[in-house]
Amino acid sequence: MFDKVLIANRGEIALRILRACRELGIATVAVHSTADENAMHVRLADESVCIGPPPARDSYLNIPSLLAACEITGADAVHPGYGFLAENARFAEILGEHNITFIGPSPEHIRIMGDKIEAKKTAIRLGIPVVPGSPGAVRSGDEAARIAEEIGFPVLIKAAAGGGGRGMKVARTPADLAEALTTAQTEAKAAFGDDAVYLERYLAKPRHIEVQILGDGQGNAVHLGERDCSLQRRHQKLWEEALSPALNADQRHAIGTRVATAIADLGYSGAGTIEFLYENGEFFFIEMNTRLQVEHPVTESITGIDIVQEQIRIAAGAKLSFTQDDIVFSGHAIECRINAENPLTFTPSPGHIDSVHVPGGLGVRVDSGIYAGYTVPPYYDSLIAKLIVMGKSRNECLMRLRRALGEYVIEGVETTIPLFIDLLKDDDIIDGNYDIHWLENYLERRRQ
Structure with a gap:
C-alpha cells in the first residue's frame, strides 16, 4: 500500500479522496492555488503545498508544480480525481518516469479512450454496441x-x-x-x-445510461450497475440516479455483463465508466471515461462499495477484493449537483458563504467542502456540493430527497437547490419519464 498520496484536485472530490485515504491509513498531501488556501481539504490534509496562482493552467494543470509537490513531500502516488489532469495520459506517463504511481488506468488506455474515434473502434472490437x-x-x-x-x-x-x-x-x-x-x-x-x-x-429521445466498472488489470473486471444521467443541461449532468427507472433486471444484467467482459479483455486497471445512449430497448456506446465520475456516490449507495478505496488498492497492485457474484444492488439512490449558479439562468454565483445548514437523517449524504465563511472562487467549476439520498425504493428516495432539499440552506450565493425542489413537483420526474432533452425543454417552458 502507498505511504502518502498527493491529491491533484480541489473542492468536494479532493475531500472525498482524502477521507478514503484516511480510512486506509494513508497520509495525504493537498495541493492548492492561492485562491484555495482556505479550502476544507487543505485544512484537513496531513500536508499542503501551494502550486500557483488561481488560473487552473498555472496551478491544477501545472505538471511541473505537481511534480515538485510530490518530491517535496515524498508522495509515492497521485490521485487525480476528475477533471483537470484525470484523463491526461502524458501526466500519468511523467509520474511513472519519476517512480510515482498514478491512481488510474494506464496511459495507453487513457489515450485510446480519450480519442472518441479510437474509443469507438475499440468498443466495436470488444463487442460493445455503438451508434x-x-x-x-x-x-x-x-x-x-x-x-x-x-x-x-x-x-x-x-x-x-x-x-x-x-x-x-x-x-x-x-x-x-x-x-x-x-x-x-x-x-x-x-x-x-x-x-x-x-x-x-442523431437519436431523438434517448436516455443517458452509464455503466460503472472496475478492473484490476489482472484479468478481473466487474460492473457495479448503471446510472441514469439523462437530466442534463447543455450536455452537463445535474441529476443522476441508480438504478435507472428505465431498465429491468434482465437488461441490466445483459449490458453489465457485456461491458465487464469487454473491460477484462482490454486488461483495464482502475475505475471507469462506459456511457451509452439508450432508446427503444437498444444501447449505443458514446464514450468511456477513464476516471472517477462526479456521480460515483449513487453507485456506492446501492452497492456498499467504496469506489475510491478500490481505485487505490488496485493502483497499489491488489486484485479486486470481490467478484461479480458478491455485488448486490440494494434500494435506490439519487444525486443532485448543487452548483453556485442562478437556478434559472445558470449564471455563476461565486462569493462569500454567510451560513450553511446541511440536511441529515437516515439515507442522506452530502459531499461538499464548503462552510460558513468560505468564499466560492470565480475561477473554477461552480459545483459546490452533491446531495445524495438513498431509499428502499425510488418512491421513498424521492420523498427523502424532497425533505432533504427543504432542509438544505446555503446563504450568500445563489444555488441550484430551488431548481431541484421544483423538479420534484413534476409528474415526469416522479414517474421517471424523461430523456436527455427533457430538462432543456422544461427550462425553456419556465422562462416563457
Missing part, C-alpha cells in the same frame, strides 16, 4: 454528406478529442450539414486544439 456513424474523422463536406446519407438524417457532429458538449452540432437536413460541420470543427479546434470531428446518427 451508427462514420468509421473515423470526417474532414470534408463531401465526405460528411455521403456518410450522412448512409446513416440517415438527422446526424450529430461531435469533436473527436473532447466532450462536455463543445464541438457538438446537430444537422437535421442536408441543407444544415455544411454549416454545422464548419461550426463543430471551429469549436473543436478552439476547445481541444484538434478540429477532427465525426458523425453519428
Whole structure:
C-alpha cells in the first residue's frame, strides 16, 4: 500500500479522496492555488503545498508544480480525481518516469479512450454496441454528406478529442450539414486544439445510461450497475440516479455483463465508466471515461462499495477484493449537483458563504467542502456540493430527497437547490419519464 498520496484536485472530490485515504491509513498531501488556501481539504490534509496562482493552467494543470509537490513531500502516488489532469495520459506517463504511481488506468488506455474515434473502434472490437456513424474523422463536406446519407438524417457532429458538449452540432437536413460541420470543427479546434470531428446518427429521445466498472488489470473486471444521467443541461449532468427507472433486471444484467467482459479483455486497471445512449430497448456506446465520475456516490449507495478505496488498492497492485457474484444492488439512490449558479439562468454565483445548514437523517449524504465563511472562487467549476439520498425504493428516495432539499440552506450565493425542489413537483420526474432533452425543454417552458 502507498505511504502518502498527493491529491491533484480541489473542492468536494479532493475531500472525498482524502477521507478514503484516511480510512486506509494513508497520509495525504493537498495541493492548492492561492485562491484555495482556505479550502476544507487543505485544512484537513496531513500536508499542503501551494502550486500557483488561481488560473487552473498555472496551478491544477501545472505538471511541473505537481511534480515538485510530490518530491517535496515524498508522495509515492497521485490521485487525480476528475477533471483537470484525470484523463491526461502524458501526466500519468511523467509520474511513472519519476517512480510515482498514478491512481488510474494506464496511459495507453487513457489515450485510446480519450480519442472518441479510437474509443469507438475499440468498443466495436470488444463487442460493445455503438451508434451508427462514420468509421473515423470526417474532414470534408463531401465526405460528411455521403456518410450522412448512409446513416440517415438527422446526424450529430461531435469533436473527436473532447466532450462536455463543445464541438457538438446537430444537422437535421442536408441543407444544415455544411454549416454545422464548419461550426463543430471551429469549436473543436478552439476547445481541444484538434478540429477532427465525426458523425453519428442523431437519436431523438434517448436516455443517458452509464455503466460503472472496475478492473484490476489482472484479468478481473466487474460492473457495479448503471446510472441514469439523462437530466442534463447543455450536455452537463445535474441529476443522476441508480438504478435507472428505465431498465429491468434482465437488461441490466445483459449490458453489465457485456461491458465487464469487454473491460477484462482490454486488461483495464482502475475505475471507469462506459456511457451509452439508450432508446427503444437498444444501447449505443458514446464514450468511456477513464476516471472517477462526479456521480460515483449513487453507485456506492446501492452497492456498499467504496469506489475510491478500490481505485487505490488496485493502483497499489491488489486484485479486486470481490467478484461479480458478491455485488448486490440494494434500494435506490439519487444525486443532485448543487452548483453556485442562478437556478434559472445558470449564471455563476461565486462569493462569500454567510451560513450553511446541511440536511441529515437516515439515507442522506452530502459531499461538499464548503462552510460558513468560505468564499466560492470565480475561477473554477461552480459545483459546490452533491446531495445524495438513498431509499428502499425510488418512491421513498424521492420523498427523502424532497425533505432533504427543504432542509438544505446555503446563504450568500445563489444555488441550484430551488431548481431541484421544483423538479420534484413534476409528474415526469416522479414517474421517471424523461430523456436527455427533457430538462432543456422544461427550462425553456419556465422562462416563457
